[in-house]
């Protein structure tokens with residue numbers, strides 16, 4: 001069972017669901033689309049949803065004008081996550097990442113019209129990641145990411161801003177919080193408790 005320790009973006013606004021859909025010659029949308037915090041504006045932080053290893057960090061087929069555009073795949077202990085149409089990549093293939101670590105920024109590269117994140121979860125290890133399903137564009141192990149998102153939690157940015165504003169911690173401690181990747185649930189509880 002795939003469990004997220006952090007949402008992939010500060011926004012959790014779904015602009016297009018997972019499932020059968022005809023677009024760009026495909027019959028299946030293997031992930032969910034998430035809109036920018038400010039609709040249309042690129043650059044929102046994208047976070048690793050759990051600890052893992054970066055398996056892909058590149059422009060699709062070397063050409064950002066096709067498919068996923070700039071995209072990342074992370075292999076976690078028992079599932080994989082994919083982040084597509086990115087503006088910038090901040091991690092390299094083979095790199096180990098922690099939950100909540102910034103891996104890049106939301107963009108509009110590849111087959112995309114407007115800033116958004118195309119987010120996929122595949123319930124398999126990376127060896128099986130690209131195994132296809134029956135419909136065009138469907139992947140055998142892809143599942144709907146929407147029910148897995150953390151609900152009713154502060155975004156990482158909001159939580160850190162609250163903790164910073166309270167100034168009950170010295171600069172070194174705040175600096176540590178800002179740079180150390182925490183699970184989003186923990187940061188949320190922490191920020192709400194010192195309010």
Ligand SMILES: [Zn+2]
Pocket residue numbers: 016029031032033117118119
């Ligand atoms: Zn999509």
